[in-house]
């Protein structure tokens with residue numbers, strides 16, 4: 215059986231709004247195997263981003279548990295959780311969240327340096343990843359000197375620099391025009407297949423969801439398989 219990198223068991227999440235409690239997730243259970251590409255779809259406000267935050271250990275659930283590489287996230291201290299997250303998870307958002315004052319190369323190398331890699335190695339790795347995403351000629355550019363598609367390529371390279379087991383992507387091409395989005399979709403598939411990194415991709419885009427191995431829909435606070 216293939217290795218499970220991330221699993222959610224009966225996850226529930228409630229938020230309080232004044233005196234009211236609103237339930238966003240009722241019972242979400244699923245597993246992602248190494249190398250799997252999973253798409254999560256669902257209407258706006260259905261709880262997809264909330265789920266990604268729980269899966270990435272950015273927040274803890276009201277009930278249920280998340281295991282990353284077999285470790286129960288709630289059993290760890292904040293510092294241990296953050297270390298496990300940096301080591302095993304890459305994040306990609308709709309907006310690139312690159313640091314504006316740093317070059318593409320520095321943006322990609324930074325998480326590796328923070329993770330403890332020697333700067334020379336981190337920069338070599340960053341250069342290699344930027345080549346993989348087609349940006350060899352743009353390494354010294356700052357985010358403001360790159361196109362939207364190029365910035366998302368840098369964001370993908372940054373997410374991968376610590377060789378995570380899984381990348382969590384929230385609407386990674388939501389801000390791009392159709393052709394640019396299509397090229398990023400292809401790049402995600404290529405990186406997933408060549409590196410063996412698992413991906414969970416939250417998306418409204420049918421064409422991106424169609425490229426996943428598995429499609430899940432967030433419906434009434436739970437995940438259901440589509441197809």
Ligand SMILES: Nc1ncnc2c1ncn2[C@@H]1O[C@H](COP(=O)(O)OP(=O)(O)OP(=O)(O)O)[C@@H](O)[C@H]1O
Pocket residue numbers: 229230231238256257258259260261262263264265
């Ligand atoms: N910290 C919070 N406090 C209170 N309510 C919250 C909080 N975070 C999210 N919510 C609510 O939870 C619901 C789900 O939000 P979420 O962002 O997860 O949905 P989504 O499916 O990602 O939506 P979209 O597709 O529009 O990004 C929304 O009603 C939102 O207002």
